Amino acid sequence: MTFTQLEIFVRVAELKGFTSAASRLSITQSAVSHAIKALEAELGVELINRHQSTLELTAVGERLVLRARSILGLAETMRQEAGDARGMKRGTLRIGSFGPTSSVKLLPLILDAYRQAYPGIEVHIDEGRDREVVQWLQDRRIDVGFVVLPDERFDTFPIAEDQMVALVPIHHALASKADVTLKELCPDPFIMTEAGSAHLVAHMFNAAKLVPNTRYHSTQLLSTLAMVERGDGVTILAELALPAERGKVGYVKKPLRPRVKRSVGLALLDERQASPATQAFIKIALKLKRQGLLRFTADL
Template identity: 30%
Template sequence: MKVLQDMELRHLRYFVAVAEELHFTRAAERLHMGQPPLSQQIRLLEEEVGARLLDRTRRWVRLTEAGRLFLADARRILALADQASATARRAERGEVGELRIGFTASTPLTDVFNRVVNAYRKQYPQVTLTMIDMTTMRQLQAITDRVIDLGFLRPPAGETPPDIRITSLRQEPLVLVAPASHPLLRQREIRVRDLASHPFVTFLPDAGTGIQRQVLQLCREAGFVPEVALQAGEGSTIIGLVAAGCGISILPESFSAIRVKGVRYRRLADAGAVTELMLACREGDGGELVRGFFEMAKGGGGEGEVGGAVRE
């Protein structure tokens, strides 16, 4: 262990040069140093190793058996050191490493998410993307706690922590989710006020989603408080309960990609019946990995920036 601590990479490079040239003068020229200092460094290396690595006379230099074996290991160590340096430089440029990304349940159903993730994986194939399904509010906490680096989320219910940067990637219509035979579907256009007398299937209050707050606000603006028949923690469960005739619901349009027999989706005519897909990260943190993903996502979505804490 003491030998490994005392030995420096330059000593290995000196030895490899001499072993490959089998000539101290040529090795010194290759290393851009004098021949006497090189000879001294090789002697010090042999003392540290505790073995004679080279046989030399005034006319020739040869590797000993110990030197031949040491050469193979020295080359491997130098190659690993070069690889480590290259990896560090690539990480500094945001080309390698790991990104931990949160996303809401409906996010993978959107074209923006699929386009950005695919483009990023192609441009940065050496970056590992760890994807974690989390609700909006849990993502915000996970970003603050450094559990994840970035989060695809919906408008949060409540204040955004001041250390979080949020960018809007796209606006998305909210849709009525109703049984296929529901009388509302016969209307040419459907507004939120038309839903007042119908029972709702909604997200649980502690589900951590911002959509529930938006829906309740839309209903209040339309002059009523929705009658909640059932609640669930997942959008797909809500759709299944609608199919079972338990009520109607309002969800982001991306959920319409979930095809359930007996369920229909219709856009709401109200101008405010929209939500957003957003991307969040810690302000001023994360380095080139986060910056690269964030900029690519902004270029791939691009409907302007919103958010509680930071606006660019």
């Protein structure tokens, strides 16, 4: 068993294909196939079910791919710790990011400072929904991820705070109010966004013992905003997720009463096993937070 075989196995599992894994690793498809067959022969089990149109891991393959990611992660940490003594000139950092909050507002600032400090570190960014980032952390697919806090499953570091706000069409009856309550939003068709913090919105209504009139589920922020502008319904979003207002828009942003804060932070599976590249990324993010550079909203 070699690190190369394990890396190929992990890439095939993530990309669900021999061809795509070969392209990502810049090797031939036959080399990928040979590595998987050799690994299966050594372990004495079938890791991948090969179908004509799809590829999926076997039950034992699902378990062993987690082990493979862990082994590769520890190996990368060892390489980086050795490299750290030489100024951390090389290494890899895998980041998970969700929605505009982290991908547009937070990550670019942190990444800019990180690249200046460590130009030799290769950075990979996976973008998805907030719950996908959590799953990637648990699967060891990424080293560090942006998450909505609190989350006791991980070691976490708060870096930004904003508030949840209601969005209503510009001519809606609630548009003239200074703030709105959850109860006032319940009669209207509600647009539940899946772009981020959906579980927080659901928790807010549950805690208030209210049930929104959910008519729509949207996975894209821009689609959600367009639906509110058309008058299809109302919604609740995190303020950091909203795009910068340029010109006239067809919706109005209203604070909730009472205010509902949201905290966003960086999370990793185990701080004790974090690579130097991961530790440096977190350190830079926390420094920017202390300097007040990760603030985008008024005081709550």
